[in-house]
Amino acid sequence: MAGLTGLEDATENLNIGPLVSLNDFKECFAHDGKYGDNAQNKWKSKTILIYKLGDNPFRKLENVPNMFGQVVSPGKHAEIVLIEKIQTEIENRRMRSQHPIHVKVEIYISYSPCHDCSNTIVNFIEKCNREWCIFDIKMNFSNFYKHYECLRNSAGQHVPVHNEGLRKLLLKRVMLQPVTGKEKWENFLSANGVPVQKQADRLAIASSQERITREVDDNNLFLKIYNSVFH
Numbered sequence: 628m629a630g631l632t633g634l635e636d637a638t639e640n641l642n643i644g645p646l647v648s649l650n651d652f653k654e655c656f657a658h659d660g661k662y663g664d665n666a667q668n669k670w671k672s673k674t675i676l677i678y679k680l681g682d683n684p685f686r687k688l689e690n691v692p693n694m695f696g697q698v699v700s701p702g703k704h705a706e707i708v709l710i711e712k713i714q715t716e717i718e719n720r721r722m723r724s725q726h727p728i729h730v731k732v733e734i735y736i737s738y739s740p741c742h743d744c745s746n747t748i749v750n751f752i753e754k755c756n757r758e759w760c761i762f763d764i765k766m767n768f769s770n771f772y773k774h775y776e777c778l779r780n781s782a783g784q785h786v787p788v789h790n791e792g793l794r795k796l797l798l799k800r801v802m803l804q805p806v807t808g809k810e811k812w813e814n815f816l817s818a819n820g821v822p823v824q825k826q827a828d829r830l831a832i833a834s835s836q837e838r839i840t841r842e843v844d845d846n847n848l849f850l851k852i853y854n855s856v857f858h
């Protein structure tokens with residue numbers, strides 16, 4: 628039940644238009660909020676994720692905040708629920724075949740994974756590799772999750788904790804990609820079930836002047852994180 632887990636699996640809605648509503652697109656995916664500033668309530672506490680597992684169509688997962696705006700079940704982030712689903716898929720395939728397994732997943736998510744979720748994904752990839760399973764995951768995210776939030780490490784330095792999680796994912800060959808620019812938004816909308824001829828309204832939302840300005844910063848930040856791993 629959605630109220631108990633704080634999660635809603637909307638897979639039943641596959642055939643009735645976009646997985647992510649226009650309102651959720653506007654408020655969760657393509658908003659133009661400034662990082663660290665929630666005076667206008669642009670940073671929502673819910674995370675929405677759509678995912679494509681193997682040859683299946685895209686499906687949606689979202690965590691639903693309670694009446695105080697908190698996620699009902701902290702720790703049960705959308706990414707964790709996805710990993711549980713993938714684990715089940717792997718177990719099902721294992722029962723049918725003795726061969727090494729190759730699992731491919733692509734996701735679009737409204738926030739980049741937090742540090743804890745990144746760790747869980749990294750551990751999952753290591754477990755897959757130990758168990759003769761290749762796990763390819765591409766994560767497209769439309770907003771950085773608190774990239775400015777720092778924790779003090781054992782050497783007393785302030786480390787941007789969630790960016791550190793993204794670095795760990797890159798090291799494990801997770802394909803990370805901020806959703807920025809027209810082409811990537813078109814890809815997202817197609818994945819989301821919005822036909823090309825009906826994408827104009829949403830593309831206009833995703834290309835507000837404030838959003839475009841922020842996406843330049845997002846690309847630069849991502850490049851910095853990427854280069855810190857691969858250069």
Ligand SMILES: [Zn+2]
Pocket residue numbers: 704706740741742743744745
């Ligand atoms: Zn998380």
